[in-house]
Amino acid sequence: MKFNRIFAVSKRIFADMKNDKRTIGLIILAPILTMSVFGIAFSGDVENVDVIVVNHDEGFTVPGEGFKSLSQDILSNIDDKTINIQYMDNENHALDKVEKGEAYAVIIFPSNFTKDVFLGVKNSNSSKFSDITVKADESIVNIKNAIYASLTDAQKTTFDKEGFKSPIKINEDPVYGKNAEFIDFFVPGIMSFVVYILTTLLTLISFVGERVSGTLERILATPITETEVILGYGIAFSIIGIIQSAILIIIGILVFNIAIVGNVLLAILGISILAIVCQSLGILLSNLADRVEQAIQFIPFVVLPAFLLSGIFWPIEAIPQWLRPLSYLIPPTYAARASRAVMIKGWGIDMIWMDLLALTIFAFIFLTMAVYSLKTKKG
Structure with missing residues (x-):
């Protein structure tokens, strides 16, 4: 040597x-x-979570201390960086917003909240206590934990100032995601991520390989048009995406015991549209590489944005506010959100159609660009 x-x-x-x-x-x-x-x-931590408060508390005049409203004190101590509070009077209207995905929770204070608290504290023999009811979308565990942690911290701060322990019980009444665990949040995201990565990279490497070997040139020398080539790839990879999603769901059910509330075929529909988007993206990127080794260099730029910014593994609400708009420029964001809404919340197409439409628009744009790039490369 x-x-x-x-x-x-x-x-x-x-x-x-x-x-x-x-x-x-x-x-x-x-x-x-x-x-x-x-x-x-x-x-970052979870921030700017929309929560509705329905406050029926009438307050209470405490002898020697004057009028008190403990509900207002608790709300004033809630970290406004974590929770965005909106006030409403009607519980049903507030709950409707949570059911439609326009808010993550409703916090309800009963009419005698402050009175019951003070009566319970002053009378050691009293069995009175007061409830705070939280009706939340618990399908995203990180956000659910942030809501309850903020409310608990605000409650503790309030009663520490009053000088007594809290005689309050928080009643959890989940709207979605009852008993949901992180794996239930994780599996729909990983479905989108796997299809996004594999489809994009397989198309990218395959197309570069066919171009280098001359196979693509020979195909285009036949009556087959560029559009037909792209659509053929799209059909093939959408079928592959369906197969991959089915495998992941079967593993999730058998191994991790995930809960599926809605129609799983509807969740897979979003994934199959994502596969069409990704194969078009792979063809676009293939035009920037002259050989397979160069194509592999695109992997970090394909993987990292989706991994970190599309809400697949980490809620978008935990991404810094100024960075969040980028999340909505990444196709897996919509596939992951739609599949979660179906699998955990049981939503139908009437609730996820905007996500499917966004994926369809991505597919149309990328397919058009892929056909154009193929014609340009041929020319």
């Missing part, structure tokens, strides 16, 4: 890199992108 020969091999590798600006850029940009996105996306 001679070090001069080893050094010669290393020198040749760096010489090759010198002539490949794309590789140099990847070596520099990939670590920057990875650390920046991980640091920003995973460093």
Whole structure:
């Protein structure tokens, strides 16, 4: 073994890199992108969760202390960075907003809330206590925990100031996601993620390989048009996406005992549309690579944004506010949200049609761009 020969091999590798600006850029940009996105996306807590408060509390005049409204004191101590409070008078209207996905919870204070608290504190023999009822969408565990933690902390702060322990019980009345665990939130997201990554990368590498080998050129020399090639790929990968989703759901049920409330076929519909979007994206990216090795360099730029910003593994509400708009430019965001809504909440197509429409628009745009790019490359 001679070090001069080893050094010669290393020198040749760096010489090759010198002539490949794309590789140099990847070596520099990939670590920057990875650390920046991980640091920003995973460093935040859940914020700006919309919660409705229905406050029936009439307050209570405490002898020697004057009028008190403990419900208002608790609400004033809630962290407004975590929870956005909207006040309503009608419980049914408030609950309707949660059922439609326009808010995550309704917090209800009864009419004698303050009175019952003070009577319970002053009379040690009293069995009186007061309830706070929370009717929440518990399908996203992180958000549910943030709501209850904020309410509990505000309650503790309020009663610490009053100088007594809280005689309050929080009644949980889930609207969606009763007994849901993180795995129930996780599986619909991983379905979208797997199809997004595999379909995009398989199409990208396959198309570059066919172009390098001359297969694509021979296909286009036949009466087959560019549009037919793209649509053929779309049909094939949508079927593959359905198969992958079915496998993941079967594993989730048999191994992880996930709960499925809605029509699982509707959830898979969103995934199959996502597969069409991704194969078109793969074809677009293939035009930027001259060989398979260059195609593989796109992996970090395909994987990281979806992994961190599409709400697949981490709620969008926990992503910094200024970064959230980027989440809605990533197709898996809509597939994951739609499949979760169906599988955990039991929503039908009338509730997820906007997510399906967004995926369809992505598919149309990317298919059109893919056909155009194929014609341009051929020309």
